[in-house]
Amino acid sequence: MTPDLRLRPVRDDDLPIFYRLQRDPVAVRMAAFTAEDPDDHAEFAAHWQRIRTDPAIVNRTVTVDGAVVGYVAAFPVGEQTEVSYWIDRECWGRGYATDALAALLREVPQRPVHARAAKDNHGSLAVLRKCGFVVRGEDRGYAAGRGHEVEEYVLELPA
DSSP states (O other): OOOOEEEEEOOGGGHHHHHHHTTOHHHHHHHOSOOSOTTOHHHHHHHHHHHHSOTTOEEEEEEETTEEEEEEEEEEETTEEEEEEEEOGGGTTSSHHHHHHHHHHHHOOOSSEEEEEETTOHHHHHHHHHTTOEEEEEEEEEETTTTEEEEEEEEEEOO
16 A cells, blocks of 8 residues: 655644654754754744745645655745755655655746755755756755754756
């Protein structure tokens, strides 16, 4: 039987799940570019309030067989659109991030779309490549999830 993966608008009752997911130390280290303090619930709530009320940002909750397993988002960065996703570590390796990102990309018409991933985040890089992203450059920046600068790839899904 194939799992039923769906995207839906983010609801208030999703936020406690997202907060729990974003506090997983293994996932935080892998993602690298995270909140300064994943345990700061006030900042988490303020962040989600900002992004849920910004009409330029597309946020979707990812469910599998009705259970929340993470989220995907498309958001403006300057003149570009970037994507991001977070999937429960207990669900890694099942194709959910790839399927969720592919579904979001069908919903977001603008191209090109950009993404960034730490160079050693092989799982995320595989997700992006499976969805058609190609490496267009490299960058380096402070990664709160690791407490130091990290090298990253800048990727693009061409038009």
